[in-house]
Amino acid sequence: MSEKVLMKGNEVLAESAMRAGCKYFFGYPITPQTELSAYMSKHMPKIGGTFLQAESEVAAINMVYGAAAAGARVMTSSSSPGISLKSEGVSYIAGADLPAVIINVMRGGPGLGSIQPSQSDYWQATKALGHGDFQMVVYAPSTVQEMADYVAKAFDVADEYRTPVMILLDGLLGQMMEPVELPEPKADIPDKPWACTGTKGERAHNVVNSLYLDADLLDQTNRERYERYDKIKAAEQISEEYLCDDADIVVVAFGAAARIARNAVNAAREQGIKAGLFRPITLWPFPVDALEKTVAHARGYLTVEMKMGQMVDDVRLVVAGRAPVVFYGRTGGVIPTPAEVLDAIVAFDQKVGE
Amino acid sequence: MSEMRFILSGFGGQGLLFGGKVIAYTGLIEDRQVSWLPSYGPEMRGGTANCSVTLSDEPIGSPLITNPTAVIAMNQPSVDKFEVDIVPGGIIVIDSALTNSGPARDDITSFMIPATSAAEEEGLKGLANIVCVGKLWAETQFCQRETLDAAIRKAVPARKVAMVDKNLAALELGMSM
Structure with missing residues (x-):
């Protein structure tokens, strides 16, 4: 049990991710989640990880795609309009069956909307954050403590089911401070034998891909993915x-x-x-x-x-x-x-x- | 103690968000329920930069305070904006050095203190925010006295540790006003 500290929600999301073994963060600043990126930029180098402010949201999510394919625990964060820009990449990540954690600190919409708190990306998060047949696990914390806890859980669930996981909150929760007990750093992160880490001449190539020119094969792949979704529905409701x-x-x-x-x-x-x-x-x-x-x-x-x-x-x-x-x-x-x-x-x- | 809901408001740069953090740390130290919420809109660039701080013994609902039990107002727009929301019987601490009129209501108690000018006279320039927090504590005792000093020590970042004593002096100044 670590001592309780007083921290901003956005900063807790970043700190908890690093404690969960996240070594790569790719993002682009946007109100009201910028403190998360700022915290990552300051602290990620101290743990030997990579913080990179990309040239755009589209670039950031594709960097997430690459790091996830290589088996890393990786995260990106944004707010509503930025998440829309990332939607194509999230669909690719889901189509390639890769784990990744995505944070959306929602603001008013549609369009550029406002920078004040909102929950109006619910449909986007739960029904269609991109094209094609896919879903993401979506956690909606209500306290700063839950932000710490569910970010940690998100990485485990993403790895277990090989799926993108979203933490969905609003600017109010991102900006507020509450006492929080941070999770202990995670020591044992499971191996990912499917990851593209180099064959070293000792195994067949691993392939990460979301393009299927054979319609039957894509049909079969989608059906297998939905069997996994059934397992998620049975085991992960909270x-x-x-x-x-x-x-x-x-x-x-x-x-x-x-x-x-x-x-x-x-x-x-x-x-x-x-x-x-x-x-x-x-x-x-x-x-x-x-x-x-x-x-x-x-x-x-x-x-x-x-x-x-x-x-x-x-x-x-x-x-x-x-x-x-x-x-x-x-x-x-x-x-x-x-x-x-x-x-x-x-x-x-x-x-x-x- | 029942729930206490504070709004600290003024111009950006006066340190009201920091003042709110000090209050929030008292709740952390005393193991109470605490929330601290800043305004983060364009008002931070002039007008009323403010924060909401709640101390409670029950889980806190909305961290956004719409009916404060006490307000610190360090400019006229803050008096105008938040005076109307204070619960009957509540209080408002106003920096009279920076405002030109006090509250119009007679069902709240107002404390007009020249926090900014008094701080400058005492060699505590820039700490009028903490002077006001000291006055707020004197009128509401929102925590144990020693907790307040401990909160200052926690809230002042390590690189500014030389400022701790000045902050403690600013608290005392506020309490004496």
């Missing part, structure tokens, strides 16, 4: 339930929005409304199994999002018409207040109580 056991109104929120929603749930309980908070920590795979358990008693679901209600679709897929599912949120970088969320809970409670 969520936190707060006061959900007897909840009439289940509020569903992740990341910074979940912190605000938790305040509102407490305030609603004080008014006698049986509200609870369901917080997905994996956004993909969405924690459908745990959410399903609430359907037996919940009279309604309210998603609280810093976007126009994208996650509400995933909640509706689970609830499947058995209870009303509605959305409350703000966009563009406006952070909802606990009082606004409480009003939404009260109004929804009156509606489903009729």
